[in-house]
Amino acid sequence: MRIGILTGGGDAPGLNAAIRAVVLRATALGHETFGIGDGWAGLLGEAAPRVLVARDVAAILGEGGTILGTSRTDPRKDDASRRAVLDGIRRFRLDALVAVGGNDTLGVAQWLHEQGVAVVGVPKTVDNDLAETDFCIGFDTAVTVVADALDRLRTTASAHHRVVVVEAMGRDTGWVAAFGGLAGGADLVLVPEIRVTSDDVTRTVKRRRSLGDLDILVVVSEAAEIDGLEAQTAVDRDAFGHVRLDQRAIGAVLARHIEQRTGIEARQVVLGHLQRGGSPTAVDRLRATRFGNAAADLAIAGRSGVLPVQRGGRIEVATLADALHGPRALSDDIIELVRRFAGILD
Ligand code: F6P
Numbered sequence: 001m002r003i004g005i006l007t008g009g010g011d012a013p014g015l016n017a018a019i020r021a022v023v024l025r026a027t028a029l030g031h032e033t034f035g036i037g038d039g040w041a042g043l044l045g046e047a048a049p050r051v052l053v054a055r056d057v058a059a060i061l062g063e064g065g066t067i068l069g070t071s072r073t074d075p076r077k078d079d080a081s082r083r084a085v086l087d088g089i090r091r092f093r094l095d096a097l098v099a100v101g102g103n104d105t106l107g108v109a110q111w112l113h114e115q116g117v118a119v120v121g122v123p124k125t126v127d128n129d130l131a132e133t134d135f136c137i138g139f140d141t142a143v144t145v146v147a148d149a150l151d152r153l154r155t156t157a158s159a160h161h162r163v164v165v166v167e168a169m170g171r172d173t174g175w176v177a178a179f180g181g182l183a184g185g186a187d188l189v190l191v192p193e194i195r196v197t198s199d200d201v202t203r204t205v206k207r208r209r210s211l212g213d214l215d216i217l218v219v220v221s222e223a224a225e226i227d228g229l230e231a232q233t234a235v236d237r238d239a240f241g242h243v244r245l246d247q248r249a250i251g252a253v254l255a256r257h258i259e260q261r262t263g264i265e266a267r268q269v270v271l272g273h274l275q276r277g278g279s280p281t282a283v284d285r286l287r288a289t290r291f292g293n294a295a296a297d298l299a300i301a302g303r304s305g306v307l308p309v310q311r312g313g314r315i316e317v318a319t320l321a322d323a324l325h326g327p328r329a330l331s332d333d334i335i336e337l338v339r340r341f342a343g344i345l346d
Contacts, residue, residue: 008039008105012138013280021292043088121307146180167251
């Protein structure tokens with residue numbers, strides 16, 4: 001059979017490892033893999049597809065980005081695009097499609113499944129907010145970037161006796177900020193799942209200083225709401241229609257607030273796309289290999305509307321419909337850990 005594969009949405013470290021696994025597994029079982037460029041745009045005819053053979057994926061396991069390219073194109077946006085994407089699948093003679101992506105990409109995959117196209121998903125998003133899976137491709141690398149940044153920022157914050165506010169990605173959930181903040185020993189982690197006030201924040205910073213902390217590291221999620229503090233207004237939307245959360249500039253707003261209210265010098269760092277760039281960690285390479293391997297098997301077995309997920313260390317199978325019941329908020333145990341190790345002080 002001919003299995004199409006595409007990567008959609010924001011890129012994430014580990015996408016190439018997943019592509020490699022699908023190609024190698026499908027090839028080993030005598031099937032052809034057809035790489036579609038630039039996400040759903042490729043099925044609309046906007047990027048040239050190509051057959052992928054083992055040689056094409058031989059050296060990509062540790063490479064960031066995606067050899068296929070990606071986009072935030074939503075082919076459901078109008079009748080013409082809806083027809084075009086279904087035409088693309090017929091024109092490329094795809095017997096099945098593997099869509100590697102997060103909520104947006106897999107939402108389109110579910111729609112195609114409902115149209116009778118055989119589609120298997122692969123969970124990818126640094127935000128880690130898909131339902132049904134404990135972890136998604138890219139998350140571990142993003143967390144590692146946040147933790148490494150905190151290690152570096154600790155020394156300069158300490159030298160200058162400063163507060164440093166680090167803004168992390170994560171869309172509407174706090175997975176990246178919480179895991180990265182806990183792994184990097186942040187003094188305060190602010191996530192959408194834990195509502196705090198601007199007074200809570202300044203009180204905590206002052207209290208930490210009075211306890212002898214000369215350097216204070218604060219991690220804030222790009223979408224965190226802090227009562228009493230106005231983030232900037234995000235005016236633009238991405239191609240899929242999501243508000244550009246970076247434009248809220250919550251890290252800058254928070255650093256200014258802390259400096260003005262506590263008198264302690266504060267700086268801010270937006271980690272931004274550093275969290276998505278570069279080589280995947282070993283965990284992401286392995287996770288992507290397990291997911292890609294399972295996705296190829298599911299596609300070859302004729303399954304559709306499903307995706308491999310990770311639950312408690314095991315790879316299992318969930319439906320796309322269930323995985324899309326997100327965004328999956330931080331679990332209660334992680335919220336409790338944040339409160340205990342990087343929470344608001346009285
Ligand atoms: O969904 C992944 C993500 O990295 C979010 O954390 C972030 O809000 C967004 O994508 C940024 O997207 P872009 O690459 O369009 O700036």
